[in-house]
Amino acid sequence: MVSKLTFKNDKPKKRKRDKAGEVDDQDDIYRSKTSSSSQTQKTQQDHEDHEDNDEGWVNAKTKDDLNGPCMFILNDSPPLCMASDGSGKIFSTVIKSYDPSNVQQVFVLGNIVQSEKYTLKSYLGKYFTVSKYGICEATSEAIGPEQELAIERKETGDGWVMTSAWDKYLCLSPNDVRCDSESAGFKETLMIRVQAKFRKRPSKTIDESQRKIHTRELEDKVGAPLDYETIKMLKKSFRDGRLNEAILDVKEKMKTDHRC
Secondary structure: OOOOOOOOOOOOOOOEEOOOOOEEOHHHHHHHHHHHHHHHHHHHHHHHHHHHOOOOEEEOOOHHHOOEEEEEEEOOOOOEEEEEOOOOEEEEEEOOOOOOOOHHHOEEEEEOOOOOOEEEEOOOOOEEEEOOOOEEEEEEOOOOHHHOEEEEEOOOOOEEEEEOOOOOEEEEOOOOEEEEEOOOOOOOOEEEEEEHHHOOOOOOOOOOOOOOOOHHHHHHHHOOOOOHHHHHHHHHHHHOOOHHHHHHHHHHHHHHHHHO
16 A cells, blocks of 8 residues: 655644544544535535436426326325226326336327317327216327316426316326316326426526626617716616616716706
8 A cells, every 4th residue: 555655854743632532633524524515515416417307207397398298196105197008998007106117107298279278198199088977088089078188287286187178177096097076185186297308498587687788788778879987887777777767867967968
């Protein structure tokens, strides 16, 4: 093992001891704190990277996210997921992960043109259909009232509710999937999982207080060339959110000076 490089005039480093006689190595404490802080920052960064990642599945947050492949999950214990089979039967299945484990658990969500209503397709391309008796199946080739669904987010949390053309709520239970509930309770409150790449990203708006304004822009707003002191004053007013008021004062002063 290679030892630390030392020089002739170096003084040996003293190690402090506490009252109990134990070694209090400040360097070790510093390194430990630094390592812990770095690990916390790394965990936070990993979480932010995951949120910004276009891979995998995420919870739908807004109606703009309701597009493309999706899963409908009842966050019970154990969680249940709505699924369809080759005959078009709709049923619930227990899941271990909030990502799909087979294509039966995935539906394709679409918005009806010039409407607030949605449609669902099974993995076989058949439309999700609700009869007036609340029976659900995925067997239709075309869109009609029985295939139109309203999807609304609840006021709190990530829960969504889905209603049929007869204003009945979709309900997931361990034994069945029906759309005949009169009110939105626990079993009618669903988590909708969508593919991250189809999610609509919120636009990043620029805070006006952080934006810089150029002299040319100020002169265009005033309609005349400006001297250094006026430009400096207007830029400060811009940062303080008082630009329009300051411009009016400058224009009024120019009119007064012109009359004089």
